[in-house]
Amino acid sequence: MDRERKAPDVVVRRLPLYLRALKVLDHNELPIISSEQLAQMVGTSAGQVRKDLSYFGVFGKQGVGYQTAALRDEFRRILKLDHEIRVGLIGVGNLGAALVRYHQKSPVHRPLQIAALFDSDPKKIGRKFAEVEVFSMEQLPEKITEFQIKLMILAFPATNVQEVVDLCVAKGVKSFLNFVPAPIRIPAGVKLHTSDVTMELQSLAYYT
């Protein structure tokens, strides 16, 4: 699928939105869906839905629409959610622990398995959060390999983030969901998405 190479990030970020919409539908009641209907559900335009889809292939029937269940499966496949992806999380503090519990409770994203937690606090090592074991920072390299962790969540205090990230990258981690409020540099071919509540609140203050 060569055409998938050129999908802009902004399109990829919308895919989960489409997937979520298609998941809640009853596929017996609505076996076919139009780009207009899907657009309504996610709050965008029919044209954008079709343009976004066009980066990945041809999935609809002209004059008809899209098969609801088949389209959902396509989105799953495009996002690589048709097989298991092992996720790690570093920093089991307030935020980290909440993230694990939140994620493990929601059955929505089974393919994204949180396989291991990491923390530098000796009191936490060996403990389990939502059934997932906490390992020491020393074990990080070996456990990334052992569990084949490809996606890492960063939720620890801002000390030596860059060092930790570099280590993860060297061990094969391909993408990061970062909650650490510090600048991070990553090499090409690795993806980093930062989510910083403080920064988000500050930029929202502009609009108050």
Place this chain on the structure above:
Amino acid sequence: MDRERKAPDVVVRRLPLYLRALKVLDHNELPIISSEQLAQMVGTSAGQVRKDLSYFGVFGKQGVGYQTAALRDEFRRILKLDHEIRVGLIGVGNLGAALVRYHQKSPVHRPLQIAALFDSDPKKIGRKFAEVEVFSMEQLPEKITEFQIKLMILAFPATNVQEVVDLCVAKGVKSFLNFVPAPIRIPAGVKLHTSDVTMELQSLAYYT
């Protein structure tokens, strides 16, 4: 300040990044900073720093640079962080509680005051999280007015989100930080930023 009207959202979202960088500097040691130096600190280009600043006014001296402390103050003023902004939070579950504790612990953002929490669970009403009291959903309209809440954090389960948001808007809330995984419609002049960990993980899966 007419020119501030047209600053793109994407620029506003970068302002906290600049502010954070300027805050960590010692203003006695580095009284003047260049766009190049600031760019290095936040991981962008000197041109972008200057272009971003140009939406809000003229703050530097040609051939010299920017006064570090004065520039920091300008960013604070632009982001409206030079006076107190009252914030509310709906839904004191795992995530909500973690957010309050996290925010109250960090002294970084004093101007953003979490003034009231709201929850529908009778067991939680009257309790305090990080010194902030929990009110019932029935009290939401009156408390928004009483505390003059302009920014609302949404961290409750996805039931009747739209209804709650509409109510907040009617009572004068101007911007929302949303953690609820559901589509929300807001009128013009109101700002909504959605942060959905599930969706972020799903789009990162694409890059694994």
Place this chain on the structure above:
DNA sequence: TTATGTGAAGAGTTTCACAGCA
């Protein structure tokens, strides 16, 4: 001489409109 401020060029994203297929 140095580093800002800013038009203009370039790149990226969204919208439009219509050809083409069921």
Place this chain on the structure above:
DNA sequence: TGCTGTGAAACTCTTCACATAA
């Protein structure tokens, strides 16, 4: 006839380069 798939236009955002001021 109806709705997709897609070039092209319109719009937005980033980068560039240079006139300008200290």
